Amino acid sequence: DAGITQSPRHKVTETGTPVTLRCHQTENHRYMYWYRQDPGHGLRLIHYSYGVKDTDKGEVSDGYSVSRSKTEDFLLTLESATSSQTSVYFCAISELAGAADTQYFGPGTRLTVL
Amino acid sequence: GNSVTQMEGPVTLSEEAFLTINCTYTATGYPSLFWYVQYPGEGLQLLLKATKADDKGSNKGFEATYRKETTSFHLEKGSVQVSDSAVYFCALIDQGAQKLVFGQGTRLTINP
Numbered sequence: 525d526a527g528i529t530q531s532p533r534h535k536v537t538e539t540g541t542p543v544t545l546r547c548h549q550t551e552n553h554r555y556m557y558w559y560r561q562d563p564g565h566g567l568r569l570i571h572y573s574y575g576v577k578d579t580d581k582g583e584v585s586d587g588y589s590v591s592r593s594k595t596e597d598f599l600l601t602l603e604s605a606t607s608s609q610t611s612v613y614f615c616a617i618s619e620l621a622g623a624a625d626t627q628y629f630g631p632g633t634r635l636t637v638l
Numbered sequence: 639g640n641s642v643t644q645m646e647g648p649v650t651l652s653e654e655a656f657l658t659i660n661c662t663y664t665a666t667g668y669p670s671l672f673w674y675v676q677y678p679g680e681g682l683q684l685l686l687k688a689t690k691a692d693d694k695g696s697n698k699g700f701e702a703t704y705r706k707e708t709t710s711f712h713l714e715k716g717s718v719q720v721s722d723s724a725v726y727f728c729a730l731i732d733q734g735a736q737k738l739v740f741g742q743g744t745r746l747t748i749n750p
Contacts, residue, residue, distance in 0.1 A: 566729075572736050629681040
C-alpha cells in the first residue's frame with residue numbers, strides 16, 4: 525500500500541469555523557490531490573499540487589484553499605466551514621502526471637459541519 | 639466534457655454468482671480507464687486499469703476490457719465471494735488532464 529496518511533480521520537465542527545485537513549505521504553511523489561466524496565457524485569477534485577508551492581484548482585474549489593510547503597505534506601483549508609462542505613475528503617498521490625500514472629488514495633477524513 | 643456512467647445500484651448477489659457492473663464513458667481524447675474498490679470504512683484501492691483500446695485489466699479474479707467502439711469498461715467476475723462486498727467506482731483520466739473523473743459508484747453486496 526502507498527504510504528499515505530490523513531489527519532484527522534474524523535472531525536465535527538460548527539459553521540463558520542476554520543478547518544485544516546492534512547495529507548502526509550512517504551512515497552516522495554510529485555503530485556498530490558484532494559477529492560471530496562458525496563453520495564451520487566462519486567469523487568470530485570477540489571485542488572491538486574504538481575510540486576512544492578505549485579497548486580491548481582479542480583472542479584469544486586470554491587470555499588477551499590491548499591498549501592504545499594514540503595513534498596510530503598498537502599494541506600486543505602476550509603476558511604469558514606459551511607454545512608455544504610460536510611463530506612468525506614480523500615487525498616491521493618501519483619508519481620507522474622495525468623494518464624501516465626495511477627493515483628493512490630489515503631484512508632479519508634470524514635468531516636461534519638453542524 | 640468527460641463523464642462516466644455506472645449501472646445503478648445497489649446490486650445484491652449470492653456467493654459464486656457471476657458479476658457484471660456496467661460502465662460507459664464519454665471522453666474527448668483517449669483516456670485511461672480504472673476500476674477502484676472501496677471496502678467499508680476504507681479509502682479507495684485500485685482494482686485494475688487499462689490504458690488503451692482492447693487492453694484487458696485484471697486483478698483478484700476481476701476483469702475489464704477497454705472497448706473503444708462501445709465506449710465501455712464493464713467489470714466482470716466469474717464467481718463472487720462475500721469478501722467482494724464493497725462499493726465499486728469506474729473512473730477515467732484523459733490525456734493531458736490531471737483529475738480522475740468518477741462514476742457515482744455501485745454498491746455490491748454478496749450474500750452467503
